[in-house]
Amino acid sequence: MQTILVTGGTGFIGSHTCVELIQAGYDVVILDNLSNSKESCVDRIKEITGVGVKFYKADLLDLESTKRIFDENKIDSVIHFAGLKAVGESVEKPLEYYENNIGGTINLIKAMRDANCKSIVFSSSATVYGVNNKVPYTEEMTTSATNPYGYTKVMIEQILNDMTVSDKDWSVVALRYFNPIGAHESGLIGENPNGIPNNLVPYIAQVALGKLEHLRVFGDDYETPDGTGVRDYIHVTDLAKGHLAALEYAAENKGFQPINLGTGNGSSVMEVVKAYEKACGKNIPVVVTPRRAGDIAESYAETSLAKKLLGWEAKLDISKMCEDSWNFTMKNPEGM
Ligand code: NAD
Ligand code: UFG
Numbered sequence: 001m002q003t004i005l006v007t008g009g010t011g012f013i014g015s016h017t018c019v020e021l022i023q024a025g026y027d028v029v030i031l032d033n034l035s036n037s038k039e040s041c042v043d044r045i046k047e048i049t050g051v052g053v054k055f056y057k058a059d060l061l062d063l064e065s066t067k068r069i070f071d072e073n074k075i076d077s078v079i080h081f082a083g084l085k086a087v088g089e090s091v092e093k094p095l096e097y098y099e100n101n102i103g104g105t106i107n108l109i110k111a112m113r114d115a116n117c118k119s120i121v122f123s124s125s126a127t128v129y130g131v132n133n134k135v136p137y138t139e140e141m142t143t144s145a146t147n148p149y150g151y152t153k154v155m156i157e158q159i160l161n162d163m164t165v166s167d168k169d170w171s172v173v174a175l176r177y178f179n180p181i182g183a184h185e186s187g188l189i190g191e192n193p194n195g196i197p198n199n200l201v202p203y204i205a206q207v208a209l210g211k212l213e214h215l216r217v218f219g220d221d222y223e224t225p226d227g228t229g230v231r232d233y234i235h236v237t238d239l240a241k242g243h244l245a246a247l248e249y250a251a252e253n254k255g256f257q258p259i260n261l262g263t264g265n266g267s268s269v270m271e272v273v274k275a276y277e278k279a280c281g282k283n284i285p286v287v288v289t290p291r292r293a294g295d296i297a298e299s300y301a302e303t304s305l306a307k308k309l310l311g312w313e314a315k316l317d318i319s320k321m322c323e324d325s326w327n328f329t330m331k332n333p334e335g336m
Pocket of ligand 2: 085087125126127128150177178179198199200201203215216217218219228229230231269292295
């Protein structure tokens with residue numbers, strides 16, 4: 001049985017991936033500093049799977065603690081979710097983002113190298129396609145960014161790529177996520193944003209709960225079918241399963257491989273609002289406001305590489321994503 005170290009494993013995508021890993025028979029070790037998640041998530045994972053995971057409250061910026069995890073466990077492969085992820089905050093606190101995301105990753109790579117563990121699946125983002133590429137985004141397009149968060153993803157991909165050039169034993173899969181939403185079907189784990197959410201679906205969920213008055217629709221004058229922004233929303237459970245396929249790919253293939261994880265279909269803000277209204281049986285009031293700085297009209301994935309290399313494709317549609325988000329929100333109105 002293989003042991004997988006999941007950094008950021010108590011976070012939104014990490015926790016769903018831990019569930020899928022355990023259900024597929026992997027041993028899971030979680031490293032998380034709990035800066036954006038809670039330890040109770042470990043209990044929730046156990047409640048869903050019936051299996052306990054080994055949890056280390058540790059910070060990747062602490063190299064010694066990170067190394068100790070590799071000394072105490074025989075880690076076969078790493079899935080690396082840990083990082084800060086709020087675009088707006090990264091503009092205000094660039095140093096914190098560069099230090100945490102890049103510094104943390106460099107420490108992780110050092111600890112892996114010393115332990116001779118050279119297989120890693122990294123959480124990248126569609127944000128690396130920047131603003132100059134045309135949809136659908138394909139993996140060979142040039143990467144760029146418009147904010148410090150995005151640059152951390154571009155740079156970490158570069159660093160990981162350089163590792164595979166310097167040492168042919170490394171296997172790196174950089175998964176470029178589109179817009180992950182939804183929650184585990186059980187309603188036990190889901191997305192837990194602190195304060196007022198920045199992202200569309202967590203915001204709508206708070207409106208549906210009655211905690212926020214209305215959704216601000218950031219622009220209805222884009223060149224899209226209904227004028228509102230189009231994104232490739234993907235159910236977090238589909239996304240989690242993509243990581244298992246990527247682990248298997250990394251076990252068989254050396255080198256650096258970026259792969260999109262999306263559905264290939266775009267939904268507009270208003271389409272998501274309609275789907276959510278149906279899921280929760282409530283009206284979601286909206287107010288159209290000017291565009292949000294830095295937003296693009298549309299973003300969706302070309303998904304054929306994931307199909308070809310991983311044999312993976314997303315299965316769950318926007319209705320299911322909204323139903324599971326609402327189920328989690330109702331069961332956890334104060335968060336997890
Ligand atoms: P999340 O904040 O829920 O999870 C990240 C976890 O990492 C948190 O539990 C946090 O406590 C932990 N963490 C942060 N810095 C750490 C450090 N230095 N040491 C140890 N733990 C640390 O975020 P998520 O939505 O699950 O995202 C996971 C990854 O996927 C991130 O790298 C993110 O940038 C990337 N990603 C997310 C999205 C999205 O929309 N959610 C889209 C594209 C890419
Ligand atoms: N939107 C609103 N109102 C809101 C929030 C969002 O109208 O209150 C709109 C946005 O303008 C956009 C769409 O809803 O058209 C989706 O916005 P999100 O903030 O949910 O997601 P983004 O596509 O802007 O950002 C996501 C991730 C980032 C990542 C980016 C690019 O959150 O981490 O995709 O991959 F960088």
